Amino acid sequence: MSKSIVSTAVAGVLLALGSHAAIAAPDWGKVPKRDIQVFHPGVATIEWITKKSDHSGTAGLRKGESCVGCHEEKGGLNFNMKRLADAKELEPKGAPKTLNFPVAVQAAYDAGNLYVRLSFKAPAGGADKGDKDNDVKATLLFGDAKVPQGAQVGCWATCHTDARTMPGADEKKTKYTKEGAYELVQWASKGNKVSDGSVTTERKMSGGSTGAKVEGGKSGDTYTLTFTRKNPGEGKTVPFGFAIHSDHASGRFHHVSMGYSLGIGADGDIKVTKQ
Amino acid sequence: MADNEKSGLLAMLRRPSAKYSLLSLLVVGFFSGIFFWGGFNTAMEATNTLEFCIGCHEMRDNVYQEYKKTIHYANRTGVRAICSDCHVPKDWTHKMIRKIQASKEVWGKITGVIDTPEKFEAHRLQLAENEWARMKANDSRECRNCHSFDGMDVEKQKLRGAKMHKIGIAEKKTCIDCHKGIAHNKPKGMKEDDDE
Numbered sequence: 381m382s383k384s385i386v387s388t389a390v391a392g393v394l395l396a397l398g399s400h401a402a403i404a405a406p407d408w409g410k411v412p413k414r415d416i417q418v419f420h421p422g423v424a425t426i427e428w429i430t431k432k433s434d435h436s437g438t439a440g441l442r443k444g445e446s447c448v449g450c451h452e453e454k455g456g457l458n459f460n461m462k463r464l465a466d467a468k469e470l471e472p473k474g475a476p477k478t479l480n481f482p483v484a485v486q487a488a489y490d491a492g493n494l495y496v497r498l499s500f501k502a503p504a505g506g507a508d509k510g511d512k513d514n515d516v517k518a519t520l521l522f523g524d525a526k527v528p529q530g531a532q533v534g535c536w537a538t539c540h541t542d543a544r545t546m547p548g549a550d551e552k553k554t555k556y557t558k559e560g561a562y563e564l565v566q567w568a569s570k571g572n573k574v575s576d577g578s579v580t581t582e583r584k585m586s587g588g589s590t591g592a593k594v595e596g597g598k599s600g601d602t603y604t605l606t607f608t609r610k611n612p613g614e615g616k617t618v619p620f621g622f623a624i625h626s627d628h629a630s631g632r633f634h635h636v637s638m639g640y641s642l643g644i645g646a647d648g649d650i651k652v653t654k655q
Numbered sequence: 656m657a658d659n660e661k662s663g664l665l666a667m668l669r670r671p672s673a674k675y676s677l678l679s680l681l682v683v684g685f686f687s688g689i690f691f692w693g694g695f696n697t698a699m700e701a702t703n704t705l706e707f708c709i710g711c712h713e714m715r716d717n718v719y720q721e722y723k724k725t726i727h728y729a730n731r732t733g734v735r736a737i738c739s740d741c742h743v744p745k746d747w748t749h750k751m752i753r754k755i756q757a758s759k760e761v762w763g764k765i766t767g768v769i770d771t772p773e774k775f776e777a778h779r780l781q782l783a784e785n786e787w788a789r790m791k792a793n794d795s796r797e798c799r800n801c802h803s804f805d806g807m808d809v810e811k812q813k814l815r816g817a818k819m820h821k822i823g824i825a826e827k828k829t830c831i832d833c834h835k836g837i838a839h840n841k842p843k844g845m846k847e848d849d850d851e
Contacts, residue, residue, distance in 0.1 A: 431847065432847055436819065439823075440818055440819060440822060443822055450814055450815035450818050450819070452814075453813060458813055
């Protein structure tokens with residue numbers, strides 16, 4: 381009898397929490413939308429961007445400048461995309477036909493959750509179709525304060541020359557950080573699978589603590605995905621980056637954003653709207 | 656006998672002329688000076704032309720082809736910087752020193768040091784490092800014949816150029832510190848700067 385009362389009470393609480401979450405879902409019509417370009421990065425890894433003979437902007441990075449600070453201009457990217465597709469330079473295997481495209485990003489938070497909404501048209505014409513199962517994947521990375529230059533370089537802190545799908549690299553070596561950690565949340569189109577993982581000395585696709593959920597999918601030719609995760613904390617600025625694997629792409633053959641900061645009740649490249 | 660002739664020739668050169676007037680000697684000397692000096696400089700300037708530089712296949716088939724794809728060859732304003740604009744000093748003294756140094760390249764041509772694309776690639780890093788060291792030592796003097804921080808309005812530049820030039824000005828950098836490989840392919844195996 382008492383067990384039944386407890387069970388009913390627990391169910392009631394869960395239902396109440398669920399209703400609360402449903403009620404707290406952001407009114408996206410009131411959340412600013414920012415178009416962020418994602419691009420094919422070729423083999424321009426963290427080792428490439430921090431090597432002066434490859435990337436003269438290394439001097440800026442050392443001064444605390446972020447990738448976005450120099451390369452995002454007039455709503456676009458100001459670097460030479462052709463180099464990222466050049467077989468002799470930064471794409472020895474073959475670049476996708478679409479080198480960059482916009483993703484509309486919105487972010488909101490409440491006491492319990494951080495919400496990130498991505499809207500995009502995933503281009504066809506991929507150069508690598510290593511993922512037979514999934515037409516599209518969308519991945520978010522949230523860095524902690526210990527990641528070196530995490531707020532400046534975003535996902536690049538996890539992207540290394542010796543990781544899988546890089547030329548000559550060990551195909552079992554995943555992305556990793558040298559210090560610090562990223563929380564990883566991924567949505568995959570097949571079965572709307574959500575992975576809640578992390579990137580530290582290796583990438584793990586499970587065992588994360590963000591409590592991630594993803595809602596949405598493809599409507600017409602546009603994907604709209606709402607990521608919900610545990611709020612990292614009001615007043616925090618969180619390093620953030622994301623990638624879209626389009627047209628069955630795998631590994632490094634994604635279109636990736638530069639690193640942005642999410643300001644959760646704090647300053648940031650993307651000011652997260654309080655609900 | 657020979658000593659007598661030599662001393663006789665020296666004596667003759669040192670002896671004031673009794674046959675020619677001072678005016679004749681001055682006029683002849685003046686025009687001869689113009690002829691030889693002008694001829695010398697004309698010949699030297701001929702070695703500063705693009706045509707001279709690509710007269711050898713080593714330059715024509717390698718660095719010239721790379722340079723033709725760059726902004727120093729073709730650009731919006733139609734101002735072209737040719738080989739000598741970047742690689743030969745403008746002022747006479749430094750130009751002479753550079754030309755004397757460059758005479759070593761004649762020996763390289765004769766011995767065929769870089770006479771195939773493979774040999775050129777094998778020497779590309781060394782050749783580039785020589786030139787970078789020269790430019791670094793002279794504060795990118797040849798770049799500054801056209802470019803200067805004083806004349807540069809960074810606010811009119813693209814964002815990344817503006818940010819990097821502000822750092823460059825603050826840290827008293829010289830052009831070649833950053834602008835390597837802008838007119839020719841970057842060599843493989845470049846060393847990272849020791850001072851950074």
